[in-house]
Amino acid sequence: MDRALSALTAKERFAVSFSGWAADAVAPLSAFSGTVGQSIHGLVIETNEGLGGKALALQKPVAAANYHSSREITHRYDREVRAEQIKTLVAVPVVVGRNVRALLYGGLRTRSGIGDDLLRFAFSAAKSVAWEISVEEEVQRRLRSAEADRVVLERGSSPARTQELTEQFAELRDLVRLMPDEETRERLEALGEAVFGTEARGQLRSDTLSARELEVVAQVALGHRNADIAETLFLKQSTVKAYLGSAMRKLGVKGRYQAVIAARAQRLIP
Structure with missing residues (x-):
């Protein structure tokens, strides 16, 4: 979950992100990135209340370009959201099977239209958490x-x-x-x-590359830099570097592009 939050706030996509594990129709917020205070820490989101509660009920991503004037949601949590200076908010449920297991939020401190790219990125982060x-x-x-x-x-x-x-x-x-x-x-x-x-x-x-190591080497094969790989796989750059270093050791090479050649020679990547 922490990795997904870091990805949401990376490169200033969202100014703030936060999340909570969902159970029994509620989701207490428990993880945060970019907050300026404690107002939303521990806040319990109930089904059909606020933006997150609507996402819980619909099991679909919902967004409010102007949160405080939206007529599509209840405003039970306005005081806490206002204290964080959030004006635009996206809530994405993490759905596993038919159950919402967590909520991910991404917020902006300006009134801004929410483009498809931003929504897709938030949805991708939630899917990554669901997969894990x-x-x-x-x-x-x-x-x-x-x-x-x-x-x-x-x-x-x-x-x-x-x-x-x-x-x-x-x-x-x-x-x-x-x-x-x-x-x-x-x-x-x-x-x-x-x-x-x-x-x-x-x-x-063993010397067999792990799934993550293969993913990183495959990204290198596409010509991506560590920063790009970290963004794509929702990892920290230091983690990407560690996976790549481990893959190179297992493949018996000393360079990233040598790792690609060796992995292709063993038919580990296309």
């Missing part, structure tokens, strides 16, 4: 299942069942590579070692 939530929940679901299956393997099972569980472990390992969560990676490594032996430890730290 989906991956994390799928990983946790599969990890719980794998831990339950561990008992089956320890007690002995048919070769076919053992092969099936081994393949499931491999799929889970690939999913975990999409996540930056070191705790989850360690949990999977420990599980793999317990079930398959010590050779499983280290599989997550």
Whole structure:
């Protein structure tokens, strides 16, 4: 979520951005970028109240070019919004499946028309958060299942069942590579070692490029600079640099364009 907020305020797209996790028809605001005070910190957004409440109800992005005079929303939170000097506001729900899981806001401190590019960027940030939530929940679901299956393997099972569980472990390992969560990676490594032996430890730290590393190298192949890549992937430039450095080490090269050549030679990128 923090990465999405940073992306929204990068290059002065929005002067301020904030968000909150949604549950039980409310979304308490809990993450902020560019705020000038504390007025909206901890504010609980209720369904159908204000711009965010409307986004919660519709499960669609909504915007107000002139927030304080809009007739399309209730004005329950006007005092808090005015204290932040926000005049133009966009609210985008993060939808996973059929449920709103979070709200993302982008605000301007001037009355301004909200162009399609700005709306698309805010929607893209919300989709990125939704994707991360989906991956994390799928990983946790599969990890719980794998831990339950561990008992089956320890007690002995048919070769076919053992092969099936081994393949499931491999799929889970690939999913975990999409996540930056070191705790989850360690949990999977420990599980793999317990079930398959010590050779499983280290599989997550193999020379295979992670999904993010491949994304970064692919962006380099398109001629993009680190700043452009960070913007596209909703990452910090330092994170892009770290992914690229890791990819170069794994590919055994010392330059970004050498990494592209090596990745193409291995048919990792087009």
